[in-house]
Amino acid sequence: MNLAMNSPIKETTKAFISQFETGEALPFGETKRQQAVGFLQNAVLPGQKTEDWKYTSLMPITTKEFQQPENYASRSLDICNIPNLEAHTIVFVNGALHSVNMLPGFDSDLMIQSFGSMNETAQIIAEKYFAHLTPPDLDIFTALNTAYGNKGTMIFVPAKRQVQKPIHIQHLTDTNIPIGIQHRNLVIVWEESSVTILETYHGTKQNSTFRNQVTEVIVAENASLSYFKFQHEGRNASHIEQCNVMQQANSQTAFFTVSLSGEIIRNTLRIRINGEGAHAGLKGGYLLDNIEHVDNYTEVHHIKPHSTSNELYKGIIGGQATAVFSGKIQVYPDAQKTQAYQSNKSVLLTDTANVYTKPQLEIYADDVKCSHGATTGQINEEALYYMMTRGISKTEARKLLIGAFLEEIFNEFGVKEVEEYVHRCIQEKMDSIH
Amino acid sequence: MSDETLLQEITSQKYKYGFTIDIEADQAPPGLNEEIIRFISAKKKEPEWMLNFRLRAFRHWQTMEEPQWAKIDYPKINYQDIIYYSAPKSKKLNSLDEVDPEILKTFAKLGIPLEEQKALSGVAVDAVIDSISVKTTFKEKLGEKGIIFCSFSEAIQEHPELVKKYLGTVVPYNDNYFATLNCAVFTDGSFVYIPKGVRCPMELSTYFRINEAKTGQFERTLIVADEGSYVSYLEGCTAPMRDENQLHAAVVELVALKDAQIKYSTVQNWYPGDENGKGGIYNFVTKRGICKEENAKISWTQVETGSAITWKYPSVILKGDNTVGEFYSVAVTNNYQQADTGTKMLHIGKNTRSTIVSKGISAGKSQNAYRGQVKIMKSAIGSRNFSQCDSLLIGDKCGAHTFPYIESAHSSAIIEHEATTSKIGEDQIFYCNQRGIDTEHAVSLIVNGFTKEVLKQLPMEFAVEAQKLLEISLEGSVG
Numbered sequence: 001m002n003l004a005m006n007s008p009i010k011e012t013t014k015a016f017i018s019q020f021e022t023g024e025a026l027p028f029g030e031t032k033r034q035q036a037v038g039f040l041q042n043a044v045l046p047g048q049k050t051e052d053w054k055y056t057s058l059m060p061i062t063t064k065e066f067q068q069p070e071n072y073a074s075r076s077l078d079i080c081n082i083p084n085l086e087a088h089t090i091v092f093v094n095g096a097l098h099s100v101n102m103l104p105g106f107d108s109d110l111m112i113q114s115f116g117s118m119n120e121t122a123q124i125i126a127e128k129y130f131a132h133l134t135p136p137d138l139d140i141f142t143a144l145n146t147a148y149g150n151k152g153t154m155i156f157v158p159a160k161r162q163v164q165k166p167i168h169i170q171h172l173t174d175t176n177i178p179i180g181i182q183h184r185n186l187v188i189v190w191e192e193s194s195v196t197i198l199e200t201y202h203g204t205k206q207n208s209t210f211r212n213q214v215t216e217v218i219v220a221e222n223a224s225l226s227y228f229k230f231q232h233e234g235r236n237a238s239h240i241e242q243c244n245v246m247q248q249a250n251s252q253t254a255f256f257t258v259s260l261s262g263e264i265i266r267n268t269l270r271i272r273i274n275g276e277g278a279h280a281g282l283k284g285g286y287l288l289d290n291i292e293h294v295d296n297y298t299e300v301h302h303i304k305p306h307s308t309s310n311e312l313y314k315g316i317i318g319g320q321a322t323a324v325f326s327g328k329i330q331v332y333p334d335a336q337k338t339q340a341y342q343s344n345k346s347v348l349l350t351d352t353a354n355v356y357t358k359p360q361l362e363i364y365a366d367d368v369k370c371s372h373g374a375t376t377g378q379i380n381e382e383a384l385y386y387m388m389t390r391g392i393s394k395t396e397a398r399k400l401l402i403g404a405f406l407e408e409i410f411n412e413f414g415v416k417e418v419e420e421y422v423h424r425c426i427q428e429k430m431d432s433i434h
Numbered sequence: 435m436s437d438e439t440l441l442q443e444i445t446s447q448k449y450k451y452g453f454t455i456d457i458e459a460d461q462a463p464p465g466l467n468e469e470i471i472r473f474i475s476a477k478k479k480e481p482e483w484m485l486n487f488r489l490r491a492f493r494h495w496q497t498m499e500e501p502q503w504a505k506i507d508y509p510k511i512n513y514q515d516i517i518y519y520s521a522p523k524s525k526k527l528n529s530l531d532e533v534d535p536e537i538l539k540t541f542a543k544l545g546i547p548l549e550e551q552k553a554l555s556g557v558a559v560d561a562v563i564d565s566i567s568v569k570t571t572f573k574e575k576l577g578e579k580g581i582i583f584c585s586f587s588e589a590i591q592e593h594p595e596l597v598k599k600y601l602g603t604v605v606p607y608n609d610n611y612f613a614t615l616n617c618a619v620f621t622d623g624s625f626v627y628i629p630k631g632v633r634c635p636m637e638l639s640t641y642f643r644i645n646e647a648k649t650g651q652f653e654r655t656l657i658v659a660d661e662g663s664y665v666s667y668l669e670g671c672t673a674p675m676r677d678e679n680q681l682h683a684a685v686v687e688l689v690a691l692k693d694a695q696i697k698y699s700t701v702q703n704w705y706p707g708d709e710n711g712k713g714g715i716y717n718f719v720t721k722r723g724i725c726k727e728e729n730a731k732i733s734w735t736q737v738e739t740g741s742a743i744t745w746k747y748p749s750v751i752l753k754g755d756n757t758v759g760e761f762y763s764v765a766v767t768n769n770y771q772q773a774d775t776g777t778k779m780l781h782i783g784k785n786t787r788s789t790i791v792s793k794g795i796s797a798g799k800s801q802n803a804y805r806g807q808v809k810i811m812k813s814a815i816g817s818r819n820f821s822q823c824d825s826l827l828i829g830d831k832c833g834a835h836t837f838p839y840i841e842s843a844h845s846s847a848i849i850e851h852e853a854t855t856s857k858i859g860e861d862q863i864f865y866c867n868q869r870g871i872d873t874e875h876a877v878s879l880i881v882n883g884f885t886k887e888v889l890k891q892l893p894m895e896f897a898v899e900a901q902k903l904l905e906i907s908l909e910g911s912v913g
Contacts (some may be wrong), residue, residue, distance in 0.1 A: 348845035368825035
């Protein structure tokens with residue numbers, strides 16, 4: 001495809017990128033940033049012909065104009081709070097740091113810092129690992145984030161620490177104008193440590209927002225990480241995320257992604273298991289209505305022998321919503337004794353909803369056990385009927401079935417308050433879907 | 435026996451059917467341009483509309499790019515280096531005695547002599563040697579029922595109205611790179627028409643062979659089953675040993691009208707190249723059927739053991755209500771073979787159903803991919819699909835891949851997809867060994883069990899050959 005400099009797509013891309021250009025840069029990662037700026041010179045937005053974007057049109061994002069976020073004002077954060085949850089929190093409002101609240105008696109070696117106000121040690125670590133797992137020229141959104149993003153969270157758990165309370169990264173958008181937010185997370189869990197991270201996204205108004213996020217996660221030997229992402233930013237909020245994870249030997253991860261509202265949500269979760277005996281868990285759930293669009297793109301790379309992965313994505317799709325799932329499992333030539341499982345289950349509530357599923361297995365080692373399964377269907381009429389004969393109203397029965405269907409996704413997170421909260425949000429959303 | 439020795443045995447299995455027939459061919463100079471197309475068309479005494487069909491396709495082809503998306507890797511094909519027309523000398527024969535004895539010998543070597551087939555199995559054979567039909571048997575018998583089974587060139591001459599009506603309706607002239615090329619330069623193939631309400635009394639069969647060096651084989655098959663009819667069609671291929679890569683770009687179109695049923699079975703055993711990946715056939719085939727009206731059914735069954743490269747996706751368009759599409763496939767790759775094969779099921783009509791069962795076996799340094807699509811359109815109320823893709827790996831240098839695309843646009847549709855990849859379990863082999871079955875037979879048993887679901891779909895006559903071919907491909911290693 002030879003795109004002339006002035007082709008329409010090139011122009012659109014240029015205009016799109018220019019909205020996010022900013023002079024403020026981070027105190028680290030200058031080389032990577034230059035690389036990203038260079039890449040953006042000739043980058044073009046992916047279209048439907050791009051295999052990885054086949055089912056997700058970026059039109060709703062690229063046709064809008066976004067402004068730089070206004071300076072944050074202290075507004076009510078109630079909406080972000082999860083009842084009874086005790087957690088270290090770091091709060092961002094409209095992309096800018098609002099506050100960091102550490103629970104009393106926290107380990108002083110544990111770093112939870114905003115990119116804007118990092119101490120010297122944190123900067124040295126960041127310099128080393130910034131854009132380490134996510135090459136600046138990976139794709140246009142990554143490059144955009146690397147080049148012009150200057151907000152982010154860094155979480156560093158030193159070796160042999162068990163962080164008891166979860167770390168909660170809160171994002172709130174509260175704006176009267178369409179804004180573009182670039183955020184970045186750098187999470188490093190050192191050897192033999194463990195931590196639980198919760199990242200939530202909320203919005204107070206139904207304004208268009210575009211969030212472009214890059215998350216990099218390193219889980220060292222024998223470390224374990226549980227990471228929950230809860231996306232409920234409003235039906236006009238778009239969210240594109242590139243999450244790259246590297247796991248070393250005997251590490252354990254569990255990723256949970258629950259999407260409850262958004263105009264265009266694209267979650268890329270790429271896990272590279274680069275050590276023996278490691279395990280990765282990936283779970284995702286979505287409940288969509290109206291014209292919401294959620295695209296979960298996952299890749300699990302088994303590079304070394306004796307590693308396992310288990311992936312389960314489930315969704316309920318109503319209205320004219322669209323759910324896309326692409327899941328790739330790649331087993332490298334020497335990764336013998338790999339066990340990798342993947343499953344995607346969708347329930348369509350209406351005849352105007354769409355589901356696209358694209359599981360992929362690429363296996364280059366022989367002594368492996370890999371499987372993937374995908375199902376698409378509707379709510380079981382018999383189960384519905386059974387409940388109705390026992391005096392449960394149809395609406396209530398549907399709610400129960402859908403709740404139970406999605407429950408499996410988040411009920412192993414291990415933080416009861418969060419599980420209850422997500423459950424309640426799902427029930428609330430169900431009330432608005434019929 | 436260790437894995438390594440097993441592997442060595444597979445790779446040392448030579449292609450049993452490798453030999454060359456010496457028939458002086460009447461062929462076009464290598465290269466592709468409008469002149470060549472006019473030459474082919476003139477040579478075959480085609481009417482004006484056929485020439486126009488070819489030229490339109492050729493002009494479109496020149497604007498197309500070779501597809502790159504498949505998981506296959508091969509040196510660039512020089513389309514100007516291929517001979518697009520070559521025909522054996524003898525034509526128009528009335529009895530088997532007139533068939534060139536060399537050709538008869540060829541078939542004898544293949545274990546499928548025409549006589550034996552004629553006498554014992556009741557199979558009518560339309561044997562294609564190097565792009566032109568030499569002999570069509572049982573024609574009279576089929577004629578009584580009103581069934582037309584002839585070479586494509588003959589159909590153009592004798593049944594132009596049918597060819598005109600259906601040619602290019604399932605695979606349009608601009609469908610894809612290889613299909614378009616085929617439209618421009620196809621030399622011959624088979625044509626079948628089953629009239630209303632007729633159940634074809636025998637299995638129709640065509641054996642293909644690539645014969646002349648550097649001859650691209652561009653076959654075209656069109657099968658039309660009119661209302662309420664039934665036909666089972668068999669296609670089988672073997673090719674002589676060659677060092678140079680040969681291009682094969684066939685097109686098969688199936689049309690099933692109301693209540694009609696077409697069963698299309700293939701055993702493909704083109705020369706796969708030697709143990710170093712040298713030579714072998716490039717098999718780029720477009721196969722598609724349409725269940726045009728209610729209650730029609732199309733079933734594809736394929737056993738793919740040959741070719742250096744297989745690029746093949748027999749598909750079904752389920753247009754009529756209550757129509758059924760089926761795809762059963764066994765693909766075996768060994769040495770440096772590459773296969774990217776699967777199916778497409780396009781559900782348009784109400785209550786349409788499709789079943790996909792695909793079994794891939796990779797050994798040696800081969801790559802075997804399943805690529806398939808199930809698409810449920812908004813109009814396909816109450817549709818159902820079940821897909822199962824299993825891969826078996828033999829040796830640690832090969833690859834097995836699965837790329838299914840599942841698209842649903844209706845809540846009443848139920849789609850299920852399962853895929854697994856594994857190797858033959860050591861415990862399974864041990865269990866057999868314990869009971870006095872040696873490893874070789876144990877593996878054979880397991881592979882047999884693995885592929886049985888597909889092989890049982892084949893007609894009797896074919897199942898035997900299919901099993902033979904599986905043996906050639908994997909004997910000593912897995913069987």
